[in-house]
Amino acid sequence: MPTETVYGLAADATNGLAVAAIYAAKGRPQFNPLICHVTDLAMAEKEARFSSLARDLAARFWPGPLTLVLPRAPTSSASELATAGLETIALRVPKNPAATGLISRVGRPLAAPSANPSERLSPTSADHVEALLGMSIDLILDGGPTSAGLESTIIMPTHEGVFLLRPGPLSRAEIESVTGPLAALHNDAAILAPGMLKRHYAPRARLRLEAVDAAPGEAFLGFGEPPGGVVPTLNLSLRGDLAEAAANLFAMLHRLDSSYASIAVARIPNEGLGEGIRDRLTRAAARF
Ligand code: TXA
Ligand code: MG
Numbered sequence: 001m002p003t004e005t006v007y008g009l010a011a012d013a014t015n016g017l018a019v020a021a022i023y024a025a026k027g028r029p030q031f032n033p034l035i036c037h038v039t040d041l042a043m044a045e046k047e048a049r050f051s052s053l054a055r056d057l058a059a060r061f062w063p064g065p066l067t068l069v070l071p072r073a074p075t076s077s078a079s080e081l082a083t084a085g086l087e088t089i090a091l092r093v094p095k096n097p098a099a100t101g102l103i104s105r106v107g108r109p110l111a112a113p114s115a116n117p118s119e120r121l122s123p124t125s126a127d128h129v130e131a132l133l134g135m136s137i138d139l140i141l142d143g144g145p146t147s148a149g150l151e152s153t154i155i156m157p158t159h160e161g162v163f164l165l166r167p168g169p170l171s172r173a174e175i176e177s178v179t180g181p182l183a184a185l186h187n188d189a190a191i192l193a194p195g196m197l198k199r200h201y202a203p204r205a206r207l208r209l210e211a212v213d214a215a216p217g218e219a220f221l222g223f224g225e226p227p228g229g230v231v232p233t234l235n236l237s238l239r240g241d242l243a244e245a246a247a248n249l250f251a252m253l254h255r256l257d258s259s260y261a262s263i264a265v266a267r268i269p270n271e272g273l274g275e276g277i278r279d280r281l282t283r284a285a286a287r288f
Contacts, residue, residue, distance in 0.1 A: 001102050001112065002087050002143025003064050003094035005121045005152050005169060007120040007129050008037065008112030009137065010102070011169040016079040019111050024243060024273055025136040026117050031246070033084035036091050036109040039100045044068075044091045044227045047076045047109060053157050054177060063095035065148050065169040067237070069156040084280070085250030085252050092152055098143040114151060155179075160242025203257040207285035211264030219260040221252060223268055232266070242273040249277055253284065 001010045011018035013036045022101060023031060038044045041058050048070035050058070051248060072078075072089045083089050091109075094100060103110050114122040115129045115137075123129045126142035134140070153168030155175060161183025164172060177180060205219075212227045214220035222232030224240035234252045236245035245268065256263050265281055268274045 007115040009110040009115040010110040013082045013111035014077045019081045020243040020246040034111040062093040065107040067092040067152045067154040080250035089155045194228040206262045208264045218262045219256045221265045223266040
């Protein structure tokens with residue numbers, strides 16, 4: 001779908017399988033959290049908790065190239081794959097009637113990263129999208145060339161200050177006219193920056209990867225047919241489907257994390273979406 005910044009590869013944010021299809025089409029090796037696109041502030045408030053400052057930013061810049069990273073609301077409908085299991089969600093209201101028309105017809109938030117294969121230039125026309133992704137997507141809504149041509153400015157207002165996570169079409173000065181001085185991104189905070197996002201989902205439980213069995217009291221998170229004698233506590237995909245596994249990943253880890261101190265995870269093949277699943281599991285298994 002067209003937006004005022006770049007074309008987005010959109011899917012129903014509430015449908016884990018649809019979100020997995022975005023990663024598959026982009027060939028994105030990591031499940032970075034995606035921006036969820038909504039029609040207006042009312043729809044956004046179902047997904048996230050807005051402070052009064054966040055509301056001021058939305059009132060001033062939406063619709064427009066501002067993405068807000070905010071705490072997820074209990075009423076949020078987005079799949080955990082869209083938010084990569086984080087407690088926060090990135091939201092924006094695009095300034096493009098084709099985009100907001102599409103979202104309001106679907107009636108659900110649309111997750112949409114830029115509609116380019118990983119590591120290629122972001123598309124600013126339907127022709128770019130056709131050339132880059134035409135083979136792997138269903139439909140291109142041609143809204144003409146985009147006006148901003150640069151991905152949205154990402155802002156995270158927190159109790160510790162307001163952080164600029166990604167510079168974009170809205171300048172620092174424009175943001176600061178609402179928020180006052182932005183907080184400096186010191187080294188620790190820099191890991192919040194898009195692309196270097198280390199602030200990933202980390203379970204409390206210990207994760208044991210490439211497991212072929214489970215110790216007593218340990219959960220077994222399966223993939224495909226379980227090894228002989230093992231009864232998986234949960235299975236990412238009994239039929240060994242990587243898109244289904246991606247869709248289930250964060251939700252199942254959350255469920256097991258709430259009742260087990262250790263989780264054994266079956267081997268995930270290192271192909272297609274498996275690369276992203278393995279990336280996330282490896283990060284979740286690393287102890288900091
Ligand atoms: O202009 C845009 O923002 C375009 C158009 C299509 O709307 N979309 C876009 O999406 O650039 P994407 O997925 O390429 O960029 C999303 C960025 C990621 O780099 C990610 O790190 C950051 O937003 N992000 C998403 N959710 C986040 C969260 N909960 N916390 C921190 N960063 C987040
Ligand atoms: Mg991008």
